[in-house]
Amino acid sequence: MKQFGIFIQKEFYHILRDRRTLLILLGMPVVLVLLFGFAITNEIDNARIAILDQSKGEMSQEITQRLVASGYFLIDENLQEIAQIEQHFREGKTKMAVVFPSGIEEDKRRNLPTQIQLIADATDPNTATTLINYASAIIGQYAQEQARGQALPMQIRTEVKMLYNPRLKSVFLFVPGVMTVILMLVSAMMTSIAITREKELGTMEVLLVSPLKPAMIIVGKVIPYILLALANTVVILLLGTFVFGMPVRGSLVLLALECLLFVITALALGILISTRTDSQQVAMLISLMVLMLPTILLSGFIFPIESMPKVLQVISNIIPAKWFIIILKNVMLKGTGIEFVWKESLILAGMTLFFIGASVRNFKTRLE
Amino acid sequence: MPTSQAIQVDNLSKRYGKDVQALAQVSFEVGRGELFGLIGPDGAGKTTLIRILATLLLADEGQATVNGWEVRKNYRKIRSHIGYMPGRFSLYQDLSVEENLRFFATIFGSTIEENYELIRDIYVQLEPFRERKAGKLSGGMKQKLALCCALIHKPVVLLLDEPTTGVDPVSRQEFWEMLQRLKEKDIAILVSTPYMDEASLCDRVALIQKGRLLSIDQPGKIVSAFDKPLLAIRTNDMYRLIHDLRAFEPGHSAFPFGEYVHLSLRQPIWPEAIHAYLAGKEHTGIEIKPAQATIEDAFMELMTREVM
Amino acid sequence: MLPAITTDKLTKRFGDFTAVDQITFEVNKGEIFGFLGANGAGKTTAMRMLNGLSRPSGGQAAVAGFDVYRETEKIKKHIGYMSQKFSLYEDLTVRENIQFYGGIYGLPGKEIRRQVQELIGGLGMQAYANTLVKSIPLGWKQKLSFSIAIMHRPEIVFLDEPTGGVDPITRRQFWEMIYKAASEGMTVFVTTHYMDEAEYCDRVSIMVDGRIAALDRPRALKEQFGAGSMNDVFLQLTRPKP
Numbered sequence: 001m002k003q004f005g006i007f008i009q010k011e012f013y014h015i016l017r018d019r020r021t022l023l024i025l026l027g028m029p030v031v032l033v034l035l036f037g038f039a040i041t042n043e044i045d046n047a048r049i050a051i052l053d054q055s056k057g058e059m060s061q062e063i064t065q066r067l068v069a070s071g072y073f074l075i076d077e078n079l080q081e082i083a084q085i086e087q088h089f090r091e092g093k094t095k096m097a098v099v100f101p102s103g104i105e106e107d108k109r110r111n112l113p114t115q116i117q118l119i120a121d122a123t124d125p126n127t128a129t130t131l132i133n134y135a136s137a138i139i140g141q142y143a144q145e146q147a148r149g150q151a152l153p154m155q156i157r158t159e160v161k162m163l164y165n166p167r168l169k170s171v172f173l174f175v176p177g178v179m180t181v182i183l184m185l186v187s188a189m190m191t192s193i194a195i196t197r198e199k200e201l202g203t204m205e206v207l208l209v210s211p212l213k214p215a216m217i218i219v220g221k222v223i224p225y226i227l228l229a230l231a232n233t234v235v236i237l238l239l240g241t242f243v244f245g246m247p248v249r250g251s252l253v254l255l256a257l258e259c260l261l262f263v264i265t266a267l268a269l270g271i272l273i274s275t276r277t278d279s280q281q282v283a284m285l286i287s288l289m290v291l292m293l294p295t296i297l298l299s300g301f302i303f304p305i306e307s308m309p310k311v312l313q314v315i316s317n318i319i320p321a322k323w324f325i326i327i328l329k330n331v332m333l334k335g336t337g338i339e340f341v342w343k344e345s346l347i348l349a350g351m352t353l354f355f356i357g358a359s360v361r362n363f364k365t366r367l368e
Numbered sequence: 369m370p371t372s373q374a375i376q377v378d379n380l381s382k383r384y385g386k387d388v389q390a391l392a393q394v395s396f397e398v399g400r401g402e403l404f405g406l407i408g409p410d411g412a413g414k415t416t417l418i419r420i421l422a423t424l425l426l427a428d429e430g431q432a433t434v435n436g437w438e439v440r441k442n443y444r445k446i447r448s449h450i451g452y453m454p455g456r457f458s459l460y461q462d463l464s465v466e467e468n469l470r471f472f473a474t475i476f477g478s479t480i481e482e483n484y485e486l487i488r489d490i491y492v493q494l495e496p497f498r499e500r501k502a503g504k505l506s507g508g509m510k511q512k513l514a515l516c517c518a519l520i521h522k523p524v525v526l527l528l529d530e531p532t533t534g535v536d537p538v539s540r541q542e543f544w545e546m547l548q549r550l551k552e553k554d555i556a557i558l559v560s561t562p563y564m565d566e567a568s569l570c571d572r573v574a575l576i577q578k579g580r581l582l583s584i585d586q587p588g589k590i591v592s593a594f595d596k597p598l599l600a601i602r603t604n605d606m607y608r609l610i611h612d613l614r615a616f617e618p619g620h621s622a623f624p625f626g627e628y629v630h631l632s633l634r635q636p637i638w639p640e641a642i643h644a645y646l647a648g649k650e651h652t653g654i655e656i657k658p659a660q661a662t663i664e665d666a667f668m669e670l671m672t673r674e675v676m
Numbered sequence: 677m678l679p680a681i682t683t684d685k686l687t688k689r690f691g692d693f694t695a696v697d698q699i700t701f702e703v704n705k706g707e708i709f710g711f712l713g714a715n716g717a718g719k720t721t722a723m724r725m726l727n728g729l730s731r732p733s734g735g736q737a738a739v740a741g742f743d744v745y746r747e748t749e750k751i752k753k754h755i756g757y758m759s760q761k762f763s764l765y766e767d768l769t770v771r772e773n774i775q776f777y778g779g780i781y782g783l784p785g786k787e788i789r790r791q792v793q794e795l796i797g798g799l800g801m802q803a804y805a806n807t808l809v810k811s812i813p814l815g816w817k818q819k820l821s822f823s824i825a826i827m828h829r830p831e832i833v834f835l836d837e838p839t840g841g842v843d844p845i846t847r848r849q850f851w852e853m854i855y856k857a858a859s860e861g862m863t864v865f866v867t868t869h870y871m872d873e874a875e876y877c878d879r880v881s882i883m884v885d886g887r888i889a890a891l892d893r894p895r896a897l898k899e900q901f902g903a904g905s906m907n908d909v910f911l912q913l914t915r916p917k918p
Contacts, residue, residue: 006474010463017462202456206517209422210475211448365443367424409843410814507715533841536714536869537910562841565872565907577843607855623848624855626875627894664844671845 003212007220014194015224025190029182029232033239036174047131048076050088050097057105063116063142067098072134089121096120096131175240176328177301179233180321183259184295186229187266188273189287194221195274196283205367214363222267229263230256249335258331258345262324265348266291268355269320275362295321323347373397373433374525374556375404375421380430382416382579390416392579393430398558398572400524403551405570405587406560407663413579414560415455418529421558422452435524448476451523453514455530461503465494465513468502469520476521486553487516490546508539515546526550528559532566544569567663575667582670587663594666596620597636600628600659603651612649616642623668630659632669678741680705680832680863681726685735686744688721695721697886698735703865703879705831708858710877710894711867712906714914718886719867723834726865728752740831756830760837762821766810770801770820773809774827781828795823815846822853832863840870851876871907880906882913889913 015022049067053060067073076094079085085097099117107114118135120128195218198204207217237255240246248255269291277283296302298312299321305313316322323344330336338345375398382391391413398404406414419425421434423443432439434446459468469491473480484491490512497505502513511531518526528547532540544566551557551571559570567573567587575582575590583590603609606624613622613631618641620632631642639656646654681703688696696718703709713719724730726739728748737744740754757763764773774795778788796805799819804812809820818838826833835854839847854876858864866877874880874894881891890897890913894906903909 003475003477006471010460010467010471013463013467014460201460202454202458203460205422205424205454205456206452206458206472207475208424209447209450209452210472211444211477212475366426367419368426409846410841412843534715536914537871537907538714538914541911563870563872564844605859607852607859610852610855623845624851624876626872668844668848671843 004216004220007212007216008223011194011221011224015228025186025228026232026235028185029178029236030239032178032182033175033236034243036178046074047072047096047127048094049073049131049135050077050079050085050094051075052079052082052085052097052099054102055100055104057100059104059108060100063100063139064098066138066142067135070134070138072131085119094121095124095127096135098135174301175236175244175246176325176332177299179236179259179328180262180299180301180324181292181295182232182236183229183263183324184266184291184321186232187225187263188270188291189284190228191222191225191267191270192273192277192283192287193280194225195271196277196280199274199278200280208365208367214365215360218271218359218363222271225267226260226263229266230259233259233263246332247335248332250331251337254338254341255328255331258324258327258341261345261348261352262320265320265324265352265355268352268359271359272355272362275359275364294319298322299325301325318351320348320351372400374400374402374435375558376431376433377417377421378431380417380420380427380432382413382420382425382427389579391420391427394576394579394581395430396574396581396584398525398556400556401551401554403547403557403559403569403571405567405573406558406576407562407564407567407573407667408560408576409562411578412576414576415529416579417576418452418527418558418560422450422527423447448521449524451518451521451526453518453526453528453531455533457510457514459502459510459514459517462501464499464501465505466498468513469516472517473520478521480520483520483522486522486550487519489549490516490519506539507535508542511535511539511543512546515543519550524555526555526557526559528557530560530562532561532563540566564662564664564667573663575670577667577671582667590666591661591663594632594661594669596632596634596669598659598661598665599631599633599639599642600625600657601631601642601646602628602653602655603646604653605651608649609646609651612646612651616645621668621672623665625659625662625664628655628659630665632665678705679703680707681709681737681739681865683726683735683737686722686725686732686737687734688718688725688730689733694886696725696732699883699886699888700735701881701888701891703832703863705863706858706861708854708864708866708876708878710874710880711865711883712869712871712874712880712910713867713883714869717883719869719883720836722883723836723865723867726751727755727757727834754831756825756828756833758821758825758833758835758838760840762817764809764817764821764824767808769806769808770796770812771805773820774824777824777827783828791827795820795827799823815842815850818842818846818850819853822850826857826862830862832865833857835864835866837868837870838866839868839873871905871910874906874910882910884914 051064064075068075079097088094088097097119099119101115101117104114104116116139118132120132122128198207237248241248273283273286277286298316298319301321305316305322308316327341327344330341377397378395380391380394383389394417406417408414416425420427420439421432423439423446426440435449437445439446463471469480494509494513494516497509502510505513515531532543535543547557547559570587572584572586573590574584601609601613606629609629610622610624613619613629618633618635618637620634622629622631642656643654679702684700685698686696687694687698699722711719711723721730725732725744726737728744728751732744739751742750742754744751765776768776771792774792775788778791783791796802801816801820804816809817839850854864866873868874877894879891879893880897881888883889890909892900897909898904898906901909901912903912
């Protein structure tokens with residue numbers, strides 16, 4: 001027990017004395033959360049839009065005026081034909097175009113539902129969503145006011161078209177996403193590097209030639225990183241809640257347990273990597289290529305899984321991060337209990353057991 | 369079979385892949401309290417041998433025991449009772465001198481205080497730098513600290529893989545003096561080195577080359593086994609001298625040795641004959657004197673014999 | 677005849693620390709000059725100044741007749757350099773390494789082809805010509821590295837901690853290559869902390885704490901200090917008897 005104690009103490013010395021890495025480990029979650037957070041809550045102010053008025057009627061003028069009066073939009077140009085829209089987008093002059101089809105006055109007179117088209121340049125999806133949301137709200141309000149005192153309420157449906165990027169995802173995704181990436185990074189990458197560093201230094205040879213059991217060496221290396229990862233979790237949750245109003249609707253205990261489960265999954269992966277590699281550089285590369293990239297790209301954090309090609313959808317099932325993000329969204333946003341996430345939790349637990357089993361098989365009590 | 373030897377190696381062989389024969393039927397033994405040198409160039413198989421004894425590698429064939437324990441079956445036992453210093457630097461650079469020592473003492477289930485007696489002579493030199501990080505020590509100091517760390521649990525056998533490589537002459541000498549004192553405490557020491565001149569500091573040595581032991585004996589006996597007449601010769605043109613001596617009919621071998629060339633002869637001849645031969649080749653400043661064979665002469669002789 | 681290297685009170689300071697303290701010496705053409713000292717005595721710093729890699733803080737020095745302050749580019753053209761890490765590309769073959777370095781020193785294609793033949797033949801390395809450098813034995817690497825360092829026929833070749841760890845025969849083959857180069861008029865400047873090597877040099881200097889503590893022929897030094905070997909001379913110099 002005393003041996004184990006001094007081992008963990010030594011591990012903490014390594015972490016605390018490497019000031020630069022420690023700063024990155026503790027600072028990165030803060031920076032990432034703030035970065036993602038502010039990138040998404042970008043306020044719209046005087047955005048330039050184009051109008052294509054094919055109806056040339058009263059309604060189109062009134063709506064245009066309201067859009068301008070809101071302060072969110074500035075009319076850049078009145079267009080003559082539909083083909084000009086893309087042209088303008090390409091030149092980067094405007095971010096959104098409002099198309100009033102020729103039949104809207106007729107629809108209004110006959111009290112039929114009508115349509116106004118909002119076309120947005122969704123190369124920047126966040127801005128596009130915000131613009132479309134604002135414009136839809138203004139048009140909706142106009143329709144409601146017109147409807148007062150009429151037998152049948154006037155209906156204007158805004159038809160939204162997202163060019164270049166058909167589906168946009170919810171803004172609340174980033175907190176669970178960043179959390180997943182950070183936990184993966186701290187747990188898997190840092191442990192695999194910490195273990196391979198001992199191999200590189202030659203101290204692993206001495207540790208092996210000591211009465212320490214291999215399991216003790218590994219658990220001893222891992223414990224400080226569990227604590228570090230959990231500290232990061234708390235920081236991210238606090239930032240999400242207090243800076244961005246991210247709700248945590250479910251049970252905190254459940255959330256903490258799920259985080260612990262995922263941290264252990266990631267640690268097991270890190271250990272597995274370190275049993276297969278001998279240098280820090282290789283461990284880092286493998287961690288980045290095999291863990292970080294799929295975690296960012298295939299977990300549904302940035303790109304929705306439903307819109308991926310079938311093959312990638314299947315592959316995404318073996319990415320632990322995918323399941324963890326589902327759990328996080330359920331617990332944090334929907335406030336569901338274990339009854340709705342037990343399946344995902346079980347999958348993660350199964351993966352963890354598999355990785356631990358593989359690491360034990362691969363860990364060598366000798367050098368070859 | 370119980371054995372009184374600290375290390376017993378019997379017909380050990382080890383290959384890496386198909387082409388590299390790291391060890392070929394190596395056998396020797398090291399007694400208690402003996403300082404045994406494993407001497408040979410890089411790639412001769414020294415590290416492989418030491419790692420097999422440290423239970424870090426498995427041999428393909430043959431047997432080995434450390435303190436009577438078999439290296440394959442009883443590796444746990446061996447690991448708690450040996451001190452091992454790998455060739456690479458094996459200290460935590462970001463831990464202080466004292467922290468390193470305390471760490472290694474504790475993981476071997478001991479304390480600094482318990483065995484301080486054993487390392488005191490070495491540690492007093494390190495004590496002024498107790499708080500200093502190991503990474504900031506000089507090469508010689510690091511080596512001393514690594515030795516302390518390997519000794520702190522009072523091992524019965526000490527395995528040292530090239531402890532003096534890359535260390536300056538002063539630290540090298542001090543290191544060897546420490547080993548001399550340690551063996552008086554009945555610790556068996558197996559030390560490997562590529563420096564031939566360190567052979568004379570060992571009780572017995574094994575010369576190793578390409579995975580084979582060329583000779584095992586006391587250093588003095590290995591040298592006296594070199595039975596050919598040996599002369600040290602110099603002239604003002606060393607390069608030509610080497611080639612002329614190699615072409616000299618009664619000569620057996622000619623190798624540069626510092627400022628001289630060592631010429632070994634098939635049979636004794638008068639130095640005057642050599643002088644005349646060299647003068648005939650227009651050498652000036654000719655100096656010829658009998659030479660005492662060194663461990664390097666012996667090693668080269670054994671190497672050339674091996675080839676034939 | 678001008679000396680190959682002259683220094684006059686050459687000094688290098690890093691902040692408060694004086695790494696090289698007013699060293700003055702000459703190295704003659706065709707001489708094998710041993711530059712000895714413990715780790716940290718200032719050998720490497722001094723050699724970097726002579727190579728034109730580091731600007732001196734004071735004093736004068738000329739290498740192959742060129743000034744170390746103003747003519748570093750010319751110096752680099754007239755010297756060869758072999759580092760202790762051999763500076764060979766491990767993942768290129770022996771032949772490719774020779775071709776690469778021939779190209780770097782601007783040798784014409786025909787000359788490179790001739791050198792490849794001559795070098796590989798001279799070293800007896802035909803069997804290894806198309807082998808990756810990482811899988812040839814240490815001794816061969818060392819000899820190849822030296823041959824490449826002198827391929828462009830420099831006036832002076834600097835060897836930084838060249839030997840160590842090779843078997844005694846290979847080590848002597850290496851020294852024979854050095855003798856051969858010197859007998860053809862090349863100046864050889866060897867740094868080492870391995871005192872055994874010093875015995876092979878024409879003259880040696882021993883650096884202690886940034887200064888040159890001794891400079892002479894090995895036999896003269898051994899006589900002067902009443903020592904049996906250069907190792908003893910060195911020990912006496914660095915660890916004075918109390």
